[in-house]
Amino acid sequence: MKTVFIIGVGLIGGSFALDIKKLHPESTIYGIDNNEAHLEEAIALKVIDKTAQFEDLKHADLVILAIPVDAAINVLPKVLDKVSDNAIVFDVGSTKEDICAKVKNHPKRRNYLAVHPIAGTEYSGPKAALLGLYNNKTNIICEVEETAFKLQEKALKLFSDLGMRIRYMNPKAHDKHIAYVSHLSHISAFMLGKTVIDKEKNERDIFDMAGSGFESTVRLAKSSPAMWTPIFKQNKTNVIETLEEYISNLNHFKKMMQDDDFEAVYNEMESTNYIKDILNGIK
């Protein structure tokens, strides 16, 4: 792992860069990014060692593609076109079906591993990169059998060194379930933020009334629209399904309140308290 390329030097790519440099101090970490300011910042923060061009990818041992999913789907084939037979390339996007379909017949398909690390914060850019971000986090790998054995092994060794738990799924199941446990949470937070901002826009001091509960529930509404819009677009069918079920549950809750059936309201909340046991399993 001597020559590592990070395409997209933001929170996710930058955090991989920091961890890899710590594990392999002898490696050189190259950054490629459309955003010149991010590249400069990444160098200044020592997130990457050097900047590079697309042509340099032919020297890569490892390429991590950490850009929004709409860009990733177009850039991945071009990366595969450039890399040598010994390079492992993985993306980190929150949708897996379209990108796997895109490179299904690419001559270098076996150099690619479809990866989704369940890690991050609501911040973005190189300054959001964190050493140790991936420790104890889940990493979902799709279509592992489509990747060359030796390159699977190389990537899995890295994930193991980073302290990640591996889960294997097919891309279709990944996109369906991640819509529930991740994408829907983002929409729920964004719309909660919008509802309160719209109502209270002329009464800024009302936010003095907000406590840590509101802050926690609305936290994801700080997330980057540039990252999330393409995710919702690529996972449109699944996300709309989750939204419909969520809206239906909210309407049912409203109906119970309108009917003064507060015993049912109580029971609904009590049965959902079971989330405690589930969350205890999340690190």
Place this chain on the structure above:
Amino acid sequence: MKTVFIIGVGLIGGSFALDIKKLHPESTIYGIDNNEAHLEEAIALKVIDKTAQFEDLKHADLVILAIPVDAAINVLPKVLDKVSDNAIVFDVGSTKEDICAKVKNHPKRRNYLAVHPIAGTEYSGPKAALLGLYNNKTNIICEVEETAFKLQEKALKLFSDLGMRIRYMNPKAHDKHIAYVSHLSHISAFMLGKTVIDKEKNERDIFDMAGSGFESTVRLAKSSPAMWTPIFKQNKTNVIETLEEYISNLNHFKKMMQDDDFEAVYNEMESTNYIKDILNGIK
């Protein structure tokens, strides 16, 4: 502040007990609770010094009523019936209109202060009590002019010693705005939890896919139904209004996705990112 009574020795009442004991080591903290196990636990944890009966309230300098809002509205008049002219009594409930109306004509109205500390966690019971919970938190006081000057002063001194920021509001405005910045967040979290549990109940391992974003957004779904059902009941009209606006925003988001108008989706999220600036003001 020698003789302090805490009615309801849970998270909120217990946290006041711990702070008051630290500020006034000479005081005796008495606990009153319907739940015998909680009383025993509160003694064992040194949250309170002694248990007491309702009749003992005549000796009180301070009474804190920290029980669910449906119980509080019935218990407050009985507390006021018992206390001496020099006692200050405050409740801590998340609704203020009904309780203020209830004691409006009580002969001891001037012994009561309507209080809502914006503090807490999703846990409950005496073991959830935290020293310093109220430091740097907002405390909303309603109808302050209805409380006797000397007793206002006594309570305000305590809140100041605890490090709280005071905000004065009328009960109607309190209940309307708190529906947005607190009550709605709880329903949004409960229904998010329900949507995911319903979908994934046969696939427990799917929760391995959930990360800290889901955990944050759904955290309030761990909250106590016994505390929250009466709040939704007392604040029904305001809460239903917030729910309708929230559901309408979610439907609009779904419509933009169905129409493939992802530019509008982007803009919607970008304008809500403004929540960052607002949250920076919340401690």
